[in-house]
Amino acid sequence: MRPFRYERPTDAQSAVALLSEHRGATALAGGTNLVDLMKLGVATPDVVVDVSGLPLDAVDPLDGGGLRIGTNVRNADLAAHPLVRSDYPVLARALLSGASPQLRNLATTGGNLLQRTRCVYFQDVTTPCNKREPGTGCSAIGGYTRYHAVFGHSVDCIATHPSDMAVALAALEATVVVLGVDGERRIPATEFHRLPGGEPHRDTVLERDELIVAVELPPPVPGAVSTYRKVRDRASFAFAIVSVAAHLTIDDGVVTDARIACGGVAHKPWRARRAEEVITGRAATTAAFAEAADAELAIAASVDGNEFKPALLRRTMIAVLRDLTAQAGERGAAGATGEDPR
Template identity: 60%
Template sequence: MRPFRYERATDPDGAVALLSRSPQAAFLGGGTNLVDLMKLDVARPDLLIDIRGAVSGVIEELPDGGVHIGAGVSNSDLAAEPLIRERYPVVAQAVLNGASTQLRNVATVGGNLLQRTRCLYFQDITTACNKRQPGSGCSAIDGHNRDLAILGTSPDCIATQPSDLAVALAAVDATVQTVGPDGSRGIPLTELHRLPGSEPQHDNVLAHGELITAVDLPPLALAARSRYRKIRDRASYAFALVSVAAAIDVADGQVRDVRIALGGVAHKPWRARRAEDLLRGGPATEDRLRRAAEAELAEAQPQSDNAFKIPLARNAIVRTVLDLVETGR
């Protein structure tokens, strides 16, 4: 690990001011991803700014019935919070499907959303990776790509975004609140992460020095009928091959509203808007769910080793939504 300086911030503006001192500085929350990347020599910050005392660790109800989640809330506290478990069970389930208890106790909500890809070529500095070193090439395209993206890829990158929480938040229309050099703003979770395009080194739309301070969940009634399903190689401590976050409002067998997001298939949480549009206003049948899922995945571009993700994602969408329709939860 390379030498670095360490400072603590006590408020968001102070954290942003500290980070602006160096283009190589980084915010440190729980450190569960950043420190690993520093050990691998993938991340090389010269200054770490500890923001655990600068952002809120509180979850509170908003006046409109939504929920405000401080960026410093631990993943464990988020999953255990009654407001989340009752109104947004998909969020609690997604958190509990990620990492281990020990990591969830340390990891923060803000940091979880900014995890970097687990593509093995990104983590191996001896290989070519456009995300790590722009212009060097993408070793994964002709290499081991079983775990990587099938949607929204580019010739420069086929990496996936690994956060389980981000997928659930994309499904419930969450908004990320930030403070940066140019002030504060709210970013829809579905717009926080980027597709790789020709600049895969940029995971998200945050400017240098922009700090996530909170995540706001809207008062979304159908979120109470929601579920997260994660398909992985082993039962615990594994990243998703495919995951599905879904919420649905069904009355008299008809889909009045629905939200679906996919993980493990793209450079960002993939909001399945085409499938949602096809399902609204019609019967909640297995055949209709299957056709909607197939339409969502019609533009998938799998690599040599991950074409299996297309039927896997299709079946996961169908089973997850059908379970909600049949059980009501």
């Protein structure tokens, strides 16, 4: 590991000042991704700004509904929070699908969002990688691609973003709150991560001197149902081959609002807007769900080695939407009898 300078600021403004002052600085929170990359020689910061002690570890209700989640809230604590479990089950389930219990006890909300979009070649410094060294090439193209993208990839990168939490936040239409030298700005979660294009080394729209301070969730939608399903090679400590986060409102058998996001298929959480458009205003039927999945997958482009992914995503999306329809029906029946629908 290369020598580096270690700083431990006591407030967010000081942390931002350090990030701004040192071009080779990076923020450290739980360290579950950054420390691994430093050990491998992939990340080589000159200055490590430890933000784990900043007082940004609370989950607070917002005026008018919704939640503000501090950047240092641990993944395990957020998944277990009563309001997250009751009002945002898609987020709780996504968090519990990530990594392992040990890592969830360390990983933070902000750090989860900032983990690198990566593949095995990115982590192997002996191979060319445009994310690690722009202009050197993409070793994944023509290589091992089981986990790689089928949406939005480019000739420079076909890696996929690994976060489960970020997929749920995209479906929930959350907002990422960041602090920079010019003050706070708010970024929709669906716009926070980037597709690779010709700059695959840039995972997010975050500026070098900006720090995530919170994530805000909108008020829960009355009557909505949501869930997260992850398909992976083993039950724990594995990235998604494909995943689906869905948030539906169904009224009298008709989908009145649909939000669907997919993981394991693109350089960022992939919002399935074509599928949403197809099912909104339609009866919640398997036929409609299949049509929606087909509309989204019409633009999928697999590469040699992951040709199975579009079909797997199609089956997963349909299954999730069917499960939510059944859940909405059970809630409606319970509500009609005066029972607690939760």
